[in-house]
Amino acid sequence: MKYTTLPNSDVKVSKICLGTMTFGQQNTEAEGHAQMDYAHEKGINFFDTAEMYSVPAREETYGSTEKIIGSWFKKTGKRDEVILASKIAGPNANFGYMRENLDFSPASLTHALDASLTRLQTDYIDLYQLHWPERKTNFFGQRGFKSQEDAWEDNIQAVLETLDGFIKQGKIKHIGLSNETPWGIMRFLEEAKYKNLPKIKTIQNPYSLLNRLFENGSAEICTREQVGLLAYSPMAFGVLSGKFLTGESHPNARLSLFPQFSRYNSAQSTQATKMYQDIAIKNGLTLTELSLAFVAQQSFVTSTIIGATSLDQLKENCNTIHVTLSEEILKAIDEVQALIPDPAP
Template sequence: MEKRTLGTTDLKVSKLCLGTMTWGEQNSETEAHQQMDYAIGCGINFFDTAEMYPVPPKGETQGRTEEYIGSWLAKSGQRNNLVLATKVAGPGDWMTHIRNGPQLTRVHIRSAVESSLKRLQTDYIDLYQIHWPARPTNFFGKLGYVHDEQISTPLEETLSGLVELIQEGKIRHYGLSNETAWGTMKVLQIAEKHGWPKPVSIQNPYNLLNRSYEVGLAEVSHRENVGLLAYSPMAFGVLSGKYLNGQQPPKGRITLFERFARYKGEHADIAVQKYADLARQHGLTPAAMALAFVSQQGFVTSNIIGATTMEQLAENIATASLTLSPTLLAEIDAIHKVHSNPCP
């Protein structure tokens, strides 16, 4: 498995990262451990989670995903062989089950880190990420932007809290998530002003149905060495083609949870069908083409894959050795020009 440098750090992370957000909801602890064993055996050394997982977020399951990882770390002895990433939840009325409403203040971040360390059964976190900003913006794949002056916690306070935790050795590096080009550059500016460590990554959605990262943020990733950790590379499984023609696979995430239908709709379905047909013309599954496309972008540090079955996981990991030809990439771009970011 190819390893890539994480930002300006000395850490090498696998080009595929194991995403975990279904563990504790759609996957049992035994299944989660099986996935981690398999991923490690295939050369993946990068796991990503969050304090709010599993999804959909709710009080009775919050933190369960980190607990599953923690129990695996305790029995496997693999901690020193892993780059472990987790996230602190940002503000939101829908998250009152976390600290009575999470904020990105110094106090909240410290509380979140201490709780994650306990659940993960580790003394340190390699990459600690701000899950979403403390201001209304177009996060979680939303296209477009409506301005709002509200900022619940100044970026300077959030960063100072992260720096304190780095100095204490509880986290090694920090990253951003669901952030904009403005937000990323502002964080870099504040860090430079104070001589603080800079963010080493940004975790945003990126897939064939949402390539908005390429506008602005891709250049930031290259020039500022803040690489993308791409999430939703399969658009919640939509790019596999399994939801086409009205299909509702019984264990599919969108079938089970309507809130994850952001990549569905008439325009999206047309694009998915075209991508699926193109993949098959080249002897590929739609899923393999979708994942390989993300992995080989120059601004991507790691592609976060997720699966609810071992068969899905094996297919996803197998794409690590797949490189799409210039001809196929050109054909993908031809579809994209007509069906650019067709999701709401």
């Protein structure tokens, strides 16, 4: 395994982070435990979850992923060997069953954090993230910002003050954002800098060969301000494995089970995937190796979040850690991006 540190900290994290959002829906508790056992054995010390998981979010499975991680901690006694990340769901998640107010008020933050700590069977979370912005901004499938009627009032200082209180209590150690825009990243950094409040260490956003929108603004911010990207969906829900190009049926694949996740189903995504597969084959690589190595090589990426529904998938993904793409391959990738830019926004 390869390691780095969370930016502006001495926290050592693996360059592959175990994504767990399938635990409790597509994966049973036993399967989740098996994945965590394997990941730990292979040197992955970074696990990511969220209060809303498993995904797709449903009231019946709310918090199930955190519970499975918590039972693994209890069974193995390895909590202190894992850098644990979790998230509070923001108001734009539209999941009213979680609590009365889906906002980042002190009461909501306290309720969400304490509930996560209970499910996770731990007294601290290493990296606590805000899963969605409170304000209305761009969402999946939307390339850029569109002005919307929005009652949000800037409360970023108050949010950071509440999170600072959690840090001082020892409930969390570091903070991050998720599904945020360049403007949001800079506002959190600005408040931290001028009000002597905790600085965000990471931003968790989608990033893959089919979605490189992070490079437009956010990548420069992360580089210059020392914030690390935790790249999720690097395999585009399995599309970048190439399995959907064969014409075979994959009834247990996420895109088959949950057709509402359609962002990677476009004709442009299929065309780009075929072109990336050609590059991989030409260079003696699998499409999975090409896809994950591309993400891992970006200087602004701290860790790549790998989610798998089987141990075989997890093993294949972990084995890509030592793949390095040449400048020639990277140039070929950029040529496809220029022809079909970001087909899955």
